[in-house]
Amino acid sequence: MARLWFPRRCVRTSASTRSADVSNGSVFTDIAAKYDRINRILSLGRDQAWRQRVIDMLPEGRLLDLGGGTGAANPVFGGRSVVALDPSPEMLGLNSAGRRVVAIGEGLPFTEHSFDAVFSAYVFRNLDSVEGTLEEVARVLRPGGRLGVVGLSRPRNRVAAAIHRTGSSIVLPVVGTLAGARDEYVYLNRSLDKLPPPEQMFAATPLRRVSLWRMGPLGFVYGVVLEKV
Numbered sequence: 001m002a003r004l005w006f007p008r009r010c011v012r013t014s015a016s017t018r019s020a021d022v023s024n025g026s027v028f029t030d031i032a033a034k035y036d037r038i039n040r041i042l043s044l045g046r047d048q049a050w051r052q053r054v055i056d057m058l059p060e061g062r063l064l065d066l067g068g069g070t071g072a073a074n075p076v077f078g079g080r081s082v083v084a085l086d087p088s089p090e091m092l093g094l095n096s097a098g099r100r101v102v103a104i105g106e107g108l109p110f111t112e113h114s115f116d117a118v119f120s121a122y123v124f125r126n127l128d129s130v131e132g133t134l135e136e137v138a139r140v141l142r143p144g145g146r147l148g149v150v151g152l153s154r155p156r157n158r159v160a161a162a163i164h165r166t167g168s169s170i171v172l173p174v175v176g177t178l179a180g181a182r183d184e185y186v187y188l189n190r191s192l193d194k195l196p197p198p199e200q201m202f203a204a205t206p207l208r209r210v211s212l213w214r215m216g217p218l219g220f221v222y223g224v225v226l227e228k229v
């Protein structure tokens, strides 16, 4: 497998600052080996179908998997040439993509127009700056290229959101404790309330919105596809 590339622009901080420091990927350092299995259990086996629905709307060619982690999406990228980017070398170390780059979405170490598509699954609520990342994605996409995002949020309906908030505040710490990573899963629960709903977050971006939809139980998962004009 190709070696990890650490571009000069990516400055990593200590992995020991894990609960506060998310954008260097350190929250995911300790759970890297268990991440895929836990994700599959928590999504009741649907996580790949949610990725696939977005990937089906992306062009062929060169694709950047932003926050690609362990490479869970690799089996559904088809014949695309994949570059996986993630700040966590531990997550990337498990990724089978041909090219793996240790960096963050807010500072992409690539030239303009270098990708036909950018994909990002379950990453946006971990970003330090959604705005900065979208600007970077717009820069590296070619005109007509697309960004596809799968993310987790709260359900739109207030009652459903309250039920979901209560449920996740009980289930995620329990799963985290069983997995030996309680702090990480408490963080993951809190991060669900960090961002505005996707309908608001993707209303005005440097990219044109093609489609946005809700999926999963109570609609707590969203998919969005944006295009560079």
Ligand SMILES: C[S@@+](CC[C@H](N)C(=O)[O-])C[C@H]1O[C@@H](n2cnc3c(N)ncnc32)[C@H](O)[C@@H]1O
Binding pocket: 022, 023, 024, 025, 026, 028, 066, 067, 068, 069, 070, 071, 072, 073, 085, 086, 087, 088, 091, 103, 104, 105, 106, 120, 121, 122, 123, 126, 127, 128
């Ligand atoms: C929940 S995992 C998702 C991994 C993978 N995309 C998937 O579908 O399974 C979130 C990933 O986002 C990465 N991440 C955290 N902050 C990031 C940032 N600022 N830029 C890019 N990736 C980031 C983490 O290291 C982690 O691998």
